[in-house]
């Protein structure tokens with residue numbers, strides 16, 4: 001599935017005053033293609049999370065369109081968007097997003113559309129080096145283990161599009177490599193993969209590189 005976003009504009013009202021708006025995403029155009037890893041680098045606060053939230057159907061922009069092939073996402077109703085997202089999109093958010101009273105496997109399967117794809121959950125748990133912690137409650141896990149569990153949860157439905165927001169933020173070098181390799185493998189299997197990060201080591205796994213600065217997106221001049 002190809003994502004074609006055009007003229008995206010997001011701004012927020014400061015202190016509830018209409019004449020006091022700050023622009024976060026400024027006339028951004030981007031095309032995301034299947035089978036490739038697209039990496040968007042940018043400083044903290046440059047608008048990366050906001051942009052992928054728009055691309056993933058989580059935040060309607062004030063202006064612009066997001067097309068998934070010929071589906072104009074924000075022209076659809078909320079039920080359609082929600083169903084579309086759960087069938088097609090895996091989103092790895094920043095921060096802690098798991099239910100603390102469930103085990104790793106239960107958290108992963110909670111997101112599973114096909115009911116109970118236990119084998120796929122096991123496969124991801126092993127790939128992400130979580131086998132020894134499988135029966136732990138998520139409240140008993142380290143930051144890096146929680147992060148890897150959130151990645152497995154985002155991949156359980158074999159999504160054709162994956163958005164990863166700082167997926168290696170709290171991981172050591174070995175686990176960073178495992179996660180980037182896994183995302184690259186998803187792209188090799190045909191998914192469109194988008195990673196936003198500060199982690200320059202992501203460059204080694206990227207097919208297409210963008211830089212975001214102050215809400216403006218540009219293809220990197222260190223293009224591969």
Ligand SMILES: Nc1ncnc2c1ncn2[C@@H]1O[C@H](COP(=O)(O)OP(=O)(O)OP(=O)(O)O)[C@@H](O)[C@H]1O
Pocket residue numbers: 012013024042043044045046047048049050051094
């Ligand atoms: N709901 C909101 N209301 C007002 N401002 C917001 C809101 N959400 C985000 N912002 C602002 O928009 C800017 C971009 O935020 P965003 O989270 O997209 O940046 P980022 O590049 O992902 O940063 P980080 O790398 O730190 O996650 C920030 O200055 C942030 O404070």
